[in-house]
Amino acid sequence: MKPDEIRRFREVMRQMQRNLGLLSKSDAACCGITVAQCHALLEVGRSGEITLFNLASVLGLDTSTLSRTIEGMVRIGLVERKVNPRDRRYLSITLTERGEQVYVDINRTFDQFYADIFAVIPEDKHAQIFESLHLLSTAMDSNIDPNCREELINEQPAK
Amino acid sequence: MKPDEIRRFREVMRQMQRNLGLLSKSDAACCGITVAQCHALLEVGRSGEITLFNLASVLGLDTSTLSRTIEGMVRIGLVERKVNPRDRRYLSITLTERGEQVYVDINRTFDQFYADIFAVIPEDKHAQIFESLHLLSTAMDSNIDPNCREELINEQPAK
DNA sequence: CTGATTAGTTGTATAATACAACTAATGTAT
DNA sequence: ATACATTAGTTGTATTATACAACTAATCAG
Numbered sequence: 595m596k597p598d599e600i601r602r603f604r605e606v607m608r609q610m611q612r613n614l615g616l617l618s619k620s621d622a623a624c625c626g627i628t629v630a631q632c633h634a635l636l637e638v639g640r641s642g643e644i645t646l647f648n649l650a651s652v653l654g655l656d657t658s659t660l661s662r663t664i665e666g667m668v669r670i671g672l673v674e675r676k677v678n679p680r681d682r683r684y685l686s687i688t689l690t691e692r693g694e695q696v697y698v699d700i701n702r703t704f705d706q707f708y709a710d711i712f713a714v715i716p717e718d719k720h721a722q723i724f725e726s727l728h729l730l731s732t733a734m735d736s737n738i739d740p741n742c743r744e745e746l747i748n749e750q751p752a753k
Numbered sequence: 754m755k756p757d758e759i760r761r762f763r764e765v766m767r768q769m770q771r772n773l774g775l776l777s778k779s780d781a782a783c784c785g786i787t788v789a790q791c792h793a794l795l796e797v798g799r800s801g802e803i804t805l806f807n808l809a810s811v812l813g814l815d816t817s818t819l820s821r822t823i824e825g826m827v828r829i830g831l832v833e834r835k836v837n838p839r840d841r842r843y844l845s846i847t848l849t850e851r852g853e854q855v856y857v858d859i860n861r862t863f864d865q866f867y868a869d870i871f872a873v874i875p876e877d878k879h880a881q882i883f884e885s886l887h888l889l890s891t892a893m894d895s896n897i898d899p900n901c902r903e904e905l906i907n908e909q910p911a912k
Numbered sequence: 913c914t915g916a917t918t919a920g921t922t923g924t925a926t927a928a929t930a931c932a933a934c935t936a937a938t939g940t941a942t
Numbered sequence: 943a944t945a946c947a948t949t950a951g952t953t954g955t956a957t958t959a960t961a962c963a964a965c966t967a968a969t970c971a972g
Contacts (some may be wrong), residue, residue: 595868595871595879598865599867599883600864600867600871601864603867603883603886603924603972604863604864604867604889606772606890607886609890609893610886610889610890610893611770611773611774612813613834613890613893613894614766614770615770616813621899626958628926628927628928629927629928630927630929633954643893645841645950646951647949647950647951648949654771654929655773655928655929655930656858656929656931657951657952657953658930658931658951658953658954659928659929659930660951661950661951661952661953662928662929662952662953663755663928665952674762677832681937681938681949682936682937682938682950683936683937683938683949683950683951684949684950684951685939685950685951690935702765705756705759705763705897708754708759708762708766709754709759709898710761710896711889711892711896712754712759712892713894714892714895714896715889715892717905719884719885719888721754722881722884723760723885723887723888723889724762725878725880725881725885726788726878726881726884726885726886727762727766727885727886727889728765728767729874729878729882730769730870730874730886731765731769731772732769733871733874734768734769734772734870735768735772735875737869737870741872741913756971766915787957787958787959787961788922788958789958791959798915804920804921805920806918808918809954814959814960814961815960815961815962816919816921817920817921817922817923817960817961817962817963818919818959818961819920820919820920820922821921821922821959821960824921836966840918840968840969841919841922841967841968841969842918842919842920842967842968842969843918843919843968844920895926904923913972914971915950915970915971915972916968916969916970916971916972917968917969917970917971918967918968918969918970919946919966919967919968919969920965920967920968921964921965921966921967921972922963922964922965922966922968922971923962923963923964923965924961924962924963924964925960925961925962926959926961927958927959927960927961928957928958928959928960929958929959930955930956930957930958931955931956931957932953932955932971933952933953933954933955934951934952934953934954934956935950935951935952935953936949936950936951936952937946937947937948937949937950937951938947938948938949938950939947939948939949940945940946940947940948941944941945941946942943942944942945942946
C-alpha cells in the first residue's frame with residue numbers, strides 16, 4: 595500500500611461518506627421525518643419489536659438521545675411504546691400501522707437507490723464489489739477503537 | 754442484484770457509514786477539535802489556500818455554517834483569514850503554523866487507520882477493493898443530485 | 913451611475929447528540 | 943427480607959452542526 599494510494603482511497607471514502615449522508619437526508623426529508631427518526635424507524639422495522647436500550651446499542655447512541663427521538667416518533671404516530679409487563683423497566687417499541695407504511699416506503703427508496711447504482715456498474719463487477727465492501731467493513735469493525743493522544747491542542751490564546 | 758443481496762449490501766454500507774463517523778469523531782477529539790473543524794482543516798490543508806465560498810462548496814455546506822466554523826478555527830489559531838486585495842469580497846483562508854501541525858497529525862492518523870485496515874486484509878484483495886470502491890463511488894456520484902460540486906471551484910492551486 | 917450579482921456575516925431556528933442526575937424496577941448478598 | 947447494586951429509561955443542560963433569511967460590502971454589467 596503506497597502512501598498516494600491510501601490518499602486516493604481516503605478521498606473516495608470521504609466522497610462516499612458524504613453521498614451516504616445526502617442519501618439519508620433526502621430520503622428522510624421525502625417522508626417528512628428527520629434523519630435520526632429515519633434510522634430508528636429502519637431499525638425498529640427490522641427488529642419488529644425492540645427495547646429502547648437495545649435500539650440505542652444497535653444505533654450506537656446514548657439512551658437519552660434515543661428516548662427523545664422515540665418520543666418524537668410516538669408524537670407523530672410512527673411507533674408505539676409500551677411497558678413490558680414481565681419487566682416493567684423495559685419498553686417494547688413497535689411500528690404503528692402508519693410507521694409500517696413509512697418503513698416500507700423508505701426501504702423501497704433505499705433499495706431503489708442501490709439498484710440504480712448497480713444498474714450503471716458492469717454486472718461482472720457486482721460480486722467483486724460485494725466481497726470488497728464486506729472485507730472492508732469487517733476489517734473496519736475490528737479496527738475501530740478510540741485511543742487518543744491528548745497532546746496537541748487545548749486552548750490557544752486568542753491573538 | 755437480488756433483493757436480499759441489496760439488503761445485505763445496504764447493511765454493510767450502513768455499518769461502514771457509522772464506522773467512518775466514529776473515525777472522524779475520535780480523530781478530531783484526539784486533536785482537541787470538532788468534527789466540522791477537522792473536515793475544514795483537511796480541506797484547507799489540501800488546497801493550501803481557499804476562499805470561504807469554495808470551501809463551503811467542497812464540503813457541501815452553507816457559507817453561514819462555514820463562516821462560523823472558520824471563526825472558531827481562527828480563534829483557536831488553526832487558520833488565518835485575510836481579505837484578498839484583488840477582490841475584497843473574497844477571503845483567503847490558509848493554515849497557520851499550528852494548523853499545519855494539526856493537519857499533518859490528522860492526516861497521519863487517517864493514513865494509519867487505513868493502513869491498519871488494509872493490513873488485516875489479504876494483499877491479493879487490495880487492488881480489487883480499490884477498484885470496487887472507485888466504481889461504487891463514481892456510480893453514486895452520478896446518481897446523487899450533483900448539486901454542489903466541482904463546477905463552482907475556479908481558482909485554487911492544489912497541494 | 914444604477915441595478916444586479918457575489919462573498920461573507922449575523923440572527924434565528926432546529927436537529928442531533930452526550931453526560932449527569934434522577935426515578936422506578938429488578939436483582940443479589942448477607 | 944432488607945439493604946445495596948444494577949438496569950432501563952427520562953429529564954435537565956450544554957454543545958455541535960446545520961440551514962435559511964436578512965443583511966453588508968464589494969464588484970460587475972449595461
